[in-house]
Amino acid sequence: MECDFFSILVCELARGQLADAGLKRRALEHASQCSECGRQLSEAQELSASLSELGAADSNEQAPARVEAALVGCVREQRRARRAQRRRVWLAAAAVVAIVAGGLAVRLFRQSLPVPHNSPAVAGPSIPALTSRSGQVEEAQRANLTVFQPRHRFAAPLFTKEGSKLRLATAPAQQDSGFILLPYGEDAPLPGGAQIVHVAVTPAALAMMGVAVPDAASEAYIEADVVVGDDGMARAIRLAGYSGQ
Amino acid sequence: MKRELDPGDGDLLRGLRDGDEECFLRIYRLHQGAVFRFALHMMGNRSAAEDTTQEVFMELIRNPARYDPARGSLRSFLFGVGRNCVMRMIEREQRWSDLDDDGFNGSREPRVAADPAGDMERSDRMERVRKAVLTLPPVYREAVALCDLNEMSYAEAAEVLGCAVGTVRSRLHRARSLLAEKLRPLRECNSRSAPRED
Ligand SMILES: [Zn+2]
Numbered sequence: 001m002e003c004d005f006f007s008i009l010v011c012e013l014a015r016g017q018l019a020d021a022g023l024k025r026r027a028l029e030h031a032s033q034c035s036e037c038g039r040q041l042s043e044a045q046e047l048s049a050s051l052s053e054l055g056a057a058d059s060n061e062q063a064p065a066r067v068e069a070a071l072v073g074c075v076r077e078q079r080r081a082r083r084a085q086r087r088r089v090w091l092a093a094a095a096v097v098a099i100v101a102g103g104l105a106v107r108l109f110r111q112s113l114p115v116p117h118n119s120p121a122v123a124g125p126s127i128p129a130l131t132s133r134s135g136q137v138e139e140a141q142r143a144n145l146t147v148f149q150p151r152h153r154f155a156a157p158l159f160t161k162e163g164s165k166l167r168l169a170t171a172p173a174q175q176d177s178g179f180i181l182l183p184y185g186e187d188a189p190l191p192g193g194a195q196i197v198h199v200a201v202t203p204a205a206l207a208m209m210g211v212a213v214p215d216a217a218s219e220a221y222i223e224a225d226v227v228v229g230d231d232g233m234a235r236a237i238r239l240a241g242y243s244g245q
Numbered sequence: 246m247k248r249e250l251d252p253g254d255g256d257l258l259r260g261l262r263d264g265d266e267e268c269f270l271r272i273y274r275l276h277q278g279a280v281f282r283f284a285l286h287m288m289g290n291r292s293a294a295e296d297t298t299q300e301v302f303m304e305l306i307r308n309p310a311r312y313d314p315a316r317g318s319l320r321s322f323l324f325g326v327g328r329n330c331v332m333r334m335i336e337r338e339q340r341w342s343d344l345d346d347d348g349f350n351g352s353r354e355p356r357v358a359a360d361p362a363g364d365m366e367r368s369d370r371m372e373r374v375r376k377a378v379l380t381l382p383p384v385y386r387e388a389v390a391l392c393d394l395n396e397m398s399y400a401e402a403a404e405v406l407g408c409a410v411g412t413v414r415s416r417l418h419r420a421r422s423l424l425a426e427k428l429r430p431l432r433e434c435n436s437r438s439a440p441r442e443d
Contacts, residue, residue, distance in 0.1 A: 011417065043429070043432065044425065050371070050428070053371060058394070060278075067295055071299065075264060078306055078307070079266075
């Protein structure tokens with residue numbers, strides 16, 4: 001065996017990893033006859049012994065108990081977060097169903113009543129929704145947009161209609177009313193009138209509808225007024241406040 | 246020490262994904278020691294090894310889907326994450342180039358607090374070997390840490406390092422040559438001080 005070839009094998013030989021028995025025998029023979037290769041082998045064997053000694057000395061080393069405790073805390077936190085997320089998704093879905101169902105109910109109710117031409121769709125107290133600011137009332141009436149406000153009074157006109165599209169009235173009326181258009185509501189045609197439905201929803205449900213809420217993870221309910229078109233589709237929303245857990 | 250792909254890993258990981266604490270603890274207790282020791286051998290610093298271990302398992306808790314059983318054992322995956330973490334730390338701190346003559350630049354706790362047999366020579370020799378390993382360039386150091394200190398096969402080390410088996414073999418060969426060179430003065434000193442037999 002050549003010295004160069006031996007130096008390629010010496011690492012495997014010292015580590016006891018040279019599987020080929022014939023090659024191993026020839027390498028050992030060479031080491032016993034060549035002083036330089038013999039020195040290389042004994043150096044490599046000593047190194048293997050030192051590294052094994054070091055590995056064995058450290059074999060009981062492990063991370064302190066506080067690491068395990070911190071990680072278990074993380075597993076629990078993760079589990080809580082996943083459960084809360086699942087719950088929020090269900091609540092959001094339920095809230096959306098409730099809103100749509102409410103809208104349909106309103107629509108059915110209105111269809112069962114006689115509707116006078118160019119007047120509020122539902123008989124009862126005067127309509128406060130689209131009042132004041134000159135011109136805008138007429139415009140809204142021309143647009144056949146009737147918005148009821150069962151509980152709260154708001155003075156400024158809320159919406160105008162361009163063609164068949166619903167548009168939020170310009171500031172400051174928009175700020176006065178507190179209503180915001182839902183992202184898809186803006187472009188949805190509004191064939192008939194609209195109705196305000198008072199609902200209680202979770203922030204997650206609002207977030208799903210595209211409403212920016214400060215704490216979507218909260219499980220508190222938010223009361224809101226939702227403008228539902230005659231077609232049953234929610235167009236705009238006004239947050240009323242938190243009602244607690 | 247050498248483990249093949251463990252069919253139980255899949256069940257444990259499914260449990261972990263569902264937030265099963267017991268499953269996590271079984272995985273953690275099975276692998277944490279090896280991950281910790283690898284980080285310790287790579288950085289020579291217990292606190293950094295602790296951080297690495299925590300980061301490795303945190304990653305598993307947050308993204309268990311990152312582990313693909315088709316690509317190797319869970320142990321290799323954990324070592325791989327640990328290896329990336331260690332390399333980032335080494336890059337950040339340039340620890341290996343800052344080592345002073347006494348080794349471990351003071352940040353490291355004494356390895357052997359008490360030696361009842363009074364075998365100071367053995368402990369001193371081990372510290373020198375440890376220091377020599379820590380002064381190796383990281384790519385050679387990890388080959389030694391995995392194959393010689395953690396007794397991994399070339400194939401498993403290749404899985405951890407994401408390279409060919411031949412690359413592991415040649416890196417280990419080179420690493421051991423460098424180590425032998427670094428330890429040669431100690432060896433010569435020992436052979437001079439050893440009692441003559443004749
Ligand atoms: Zn030779």
